[in-house]
Amino acid sequence: MLGLDPSLSCTGWGVIRxxxxxxxxxxxxxxxxPPKMPMAQRLAKLQSGLAAVIAEHAPARAAAEEIFVNKNPQSTLKLAQARGAVLAACGAAGLTVNEHAAxxxxxxVVGTGAADKTQVQAMLAVLLPGAKIAGADAADALAVAIADAHLAGRPR
Structure with missing residues (x-):
């Protein structure tokens, strides 16, 4: 199971069994x-990087955080483009992608939809003992994967 937290600046990914x-x-x-890299190259880097992750870990399915609308329309558009690159990498690998609201x-994962990042990370330490998490974006991706594991088969 591959969890994804798409972002143009840094996309997080996490694989769980x-x-x-x-x-x-x-x-x-x-x-x-890199923020100075042209947009097309940034998106290609996300897509090829995720394709390498998928090739290495061969997940059966994926889950991604749904898009949310920022106050800044430009930020929302950049997020949507990054999600497109991430979803395209999954689609090219034949993965089904479930989407979940943050x-x-x-x-x-935590028990409340108002949890902050610190609470999510603390719960990940309980649910995935001993896991070394690469950063906040990777933690969010692992949370998406865990949530999908809990929500699989439930009506949305």
Whole structure:
């Protein structure tokens, strides 16, 4: 199971194994793109970086955080473009991608949709003991994967 936290500046990814109610950490990381790099190259870097992650870990499915609208329309457009590159990499690999709202991810992992990043990271330490998490974006991606594991099969 591959969890994704798409972003143009740094896309987080996390791979877990789900066996019944048991969740095991496999790997996680972040795919940063330099802000000075032209947009087309940044998107290509995200797509090829994620394609390499998919090739290495061969997940059966993926889950991504749904897009949210920022106060700044330019930020929303950049996020949408990054999500497009991430979803294209998944689609090219034949992966089904479930999408979840950030509040639903937080509720599934922490128990409240209003949880902050510190609370999510603290719960990840409990759910994935011993996992070395690459950063905040990787933590968010792992949370998306865990939420999807809990929500799979439930009506949306």
């Amino acid at each position: 789900v066996e019944g109610s048991r969740i095991t950490h496999i790997a996680n990381g972040q795919l940063p793109t 509040r639903l991810v937080k509720k599934a």
